[in-house]
Amino acid sequence: MLDATIPVGVSGEDLDIRSDGAVLRGRLVRPMGTQRAALVLHGATGAPARYYRGFAEWAARERxxxxxxxxxxxxxxxxxxxxxxxxxxxxxxxxLDQGAALAALARIYPDTPLWVLGHSVGGLWMGWHPAMGRVSRAITIGAGLTHVSDHPWRYQWKARVFWSPPVRALARVAGYLPGGLVGLGADLPRGVYEDWRRWCTTRGWHLSDVGRTLPLPDPARVTARLRMIAVADDDLVPPDAVWRARALYPEAMKEQKVLRPGDFGLERIGHIPPFTRRNAVLWPAILD
Structure with missing residues (x-):
């Protein structure tokens, strides 16, 4: 379905993506001319796809x-x-869902270079995605194997409250996590919160479940040129946690980059805000 509300210079359409019994709602934005690559954006936990809309339109129009x-x-x-x-x-x-989205894009563009951009949790699962073998470039931002003790003290108390037994009990009673009541904003399925809680309070994050509830990944799938971006003032996923995730992708050609607020005339950046329209000054540094 064509979308007539997007800016001049790009076209867009909504589409459904099948993922192991689930149906995901997606949106594909294209440049008006010939695209040089096709990129799938795997979002952060609790960040709806509409949050990335401005970035997607900019990437189509300008890149x-x-x-x-x-x-x-x-x-x-x-x-x-x-x-x-x-x-x-x-x-x-x-x-499953990240892998299905990448596979759907690969089917739409069988002869176009594929790129992946993973924000936070969106950058930690590439070894499980069969279509990664076709990806020539990957970028992660704020994607790290974070333990609750990694957070600076100014944020750590918030994280420990978020993972505390009362919040877990709230999710159990409600049947989901009411994000507005706990400062997250978006509601989350209870199972998503439970995984997130367990991994953020366990060393190694999701690797602690590999071989038990998670199958083995295949790191050899990820041979793309990989840019790993950390944000200097990211309290949720500090740079050290981002660099720890290098071990997930031993076969990739890796580049490390740090975004510092002062370099862009900003007072703060943080974890989620890099993709807001007011921080568009960051977008070339992420993508170029």
Whole structure:
């Protein structure tokens, strides 16, 4: 379905993506001319696909990229029923839904170079995605194997409250995590919160479940040129946690980059805000 509300210079359409029994709602934005690559954007936990809309339109218009954004199962525009009935997990989002979105883009563009951009959790699962073998360039931002003790003290108390037994009990009673009550904003399926909680309070993050509830990834799939971006003032995923994730992709050609607020005339950047329109000054540094 064509979208007539997007800016001049790009075209867009909504589409459905099948993912292991779930249907994900996606949006593909294309440049008006020939695209030089097709990029899938795997979003952060709790960040709806609409949040990335400005970035996707800019990348299509200014960088000639076709950009696919989408919402994970039972979240955002992909929510099909009451969230309390959802059985979705964060592992489903990372392993299945991200893999399905990349595979869908590969089918749409069989002869176009494929790129991946992963924000936060969106950058930690590439070894599970079969279509990564076709990807020539990958970028992660704020994607790290974070333990609760990694947060600076100014944020650590908030994180420990977020993972505390009362918040876990709230999610159990409600049947989902009411994001507005705990400062997250977006509601999350209970299984997503449970995975997230367990991994952020366990060394090694999701690797702690590999060989138990998670199958083995295949790091050899990820041979793309990989730019790993950390944000200097990211309290949620500090740079040291981002560099720790290098071990996930031993075969990739890796580049490390740090975004510092002062370099862009900003007072702060943080974890989620790099993709807001007011921080568009960051976008060339992420993509170019």
């Amino acid at each position: 000639d990229l076709a950009v696919l954004t989408y919402d994970y199962r039972d979240f955002g525009a992909s929510l099909r029923g009451p969230m309390r009935a959802s059985r979705a997990t964060l592992a489903d989002w990372g392993r």
